[in-house]
Amino acid sequence: MKNKSGKRKRLLPSQSATVDTLNDFPDEILTHILSLLPCKDAFRTTVLSKRWVSLCHSLSTLNINDEGVNNSEDWIYFRRLMDKVMLSPLAQRLTLKSLSLSCWSELWEEEADGCLSFDNWLEAAKLRGMERLYLHLLNVPLAPTIFCCKTLLRLYLTNLTTSISVGSMVHCSVDLPLLETLFVFNIFFEDTKDFTKLLLGCPKLEYLAIDRVNANAGVPEGGYFKHLSKLILACISLFNVPFKAVYNVKYLTVCEIGKSLPNKEINSFDTVFENLTKLQTLNIAKAKNSTTIEHWEYPDHVPECVSSHLTKFEVIDYEACEADFRFATYILQNARLLQVMTIHHTLHPNPMESPQFLENLSSCPRMSPTCKLNLSSS
Template structure:
């Protein structure tokens, strides 16, 4: 953001000819054309004529970026430009589809800035905005929310985390969620929410970010931080307590360093994913694998009737990993692809036997192709 928003040059002859040639278009067509221009170029059209001024302000998607704000003067110009667009009388009664604000400048610091941000958001809300996207550095985000008049009760990082989670699980129109605030859940308590987000189809979250019940209606799920557990069983059951994922067709599971890798837990989760077709498991070389792999007698429905692809990353030639891989090969009737990715430097006390035997393991699916990498 810079002086280009305050100093707009006069039109050239070629530009004037262009104005003459498209002035016969309806306002709807001209507004549609403006929507394809970079935002600051669309703004420049306001100097062409009186007719063009309201066209820009009728845009239903607003994108602001303060990346170029480098000094106090630029910051003043940026805020004036934001006010000019957000509070324009030409757009007062128009619905706003989307409001994007990319906040990378280090100028977001004072309470007055928090209040200004709040007024922009309130105006977007008044215009019945359908989507809001805000991009902040984490420290600036904490400062702004903590100083925002609407959220002035947020005094600690722990409370802020809790409020962010409440905000997420309260967004009934959310369709795609990617959330990874912090590994720590200090200060976050259980309780309150039990329904899935009705519109959500895709989620990429860390374990204990939001309750799994909130994302139980998705088709695509990426879950990071498997193997973690908390001493408080109430919180464990609130965030985990694997619900039934009725619509899930693709599942990716990731483990962290020094976590416990339990294959029985994976099979337990699969029992609650009746339509799963694609399963990807990324172990961690520094995780601990439990050896007690007594799977339930009942094979999960997804394994016997739907699973077509299974991938295991950082497979180790140990008995537990071998048992899980053979379990899938011997029970997945529709399995087409089984990918096994071994680490470059296997741990000590492993046996090549658990790789060689895997090659010759019987497969219930005649179409299954085993890939070892």
């Protein structure tokens, strides 16, 4: 090993014994140990022997971040390490199961050729049959070509801020034929149609989590969005994914209930209740400072998921107004298997509120004789 002056550092007897002991382990165990380390720490072992160079390049799971990259010298070292990890002939011959990239350094905005290198690394990962990709990017623009990967099973995208957007996908195809899991958090798209195009390019999507997705345009027109037929679990915002897309999902969490919706047709509650036949637990967290619908109308029929499956119902930030009261009583009077209804009443002032809409819940008739009503204020 070498010290900072470049001279080879002599190992202490105890350190030498430790290295010899490690070298006794088979490649499979050593590779597993290395996979648990940050990539830059794993590659520091290459000074031990040529065997460790081969082991590092055989890693099928890479966890890489630019922590500590604060100046030009750090930047050059990081770039060289990434080129060695992703572009060396040894690496390109091996399958890459999982790649996690966390890029927070401000140097990404200052170094003009940094983004080109980043795109080259992702293209190399695609050629290696990458199955899982985790991108945590703060100052790095993401090229839309990443949305064309025939081997990808899981995709996690977080923190592409409003100042750095996902490039326009107008002239790029989306082809993620095997993708099963998509997690998108705090992302900015130049156009809502780009985000819609991304979802439509995932025909086998089973697990979908969407939060804080922003775009220049609003929610797409109802006729444009097709449903995700294989979906099992979804956590969505009404402003990002219309109900029509997830109408047949088995497990659903919806955020931002209570806001004025730009497209009532594709975000109507009837769409979900009519097809969500496995509904057992319904938790509603209303958006704070939202505009409450003044006259919530009872549906013409009672969906089977409410009448025959619903067992738990919870509302956070319940407002003591007619619309919220009518919705809660609708559940109480039609859910025959309901075991628990929990109402968390918000204390922020609202001129539309009246104490009776909170008090009358306790005396409201219930279809389920065993239903327990819990009321709390916060």
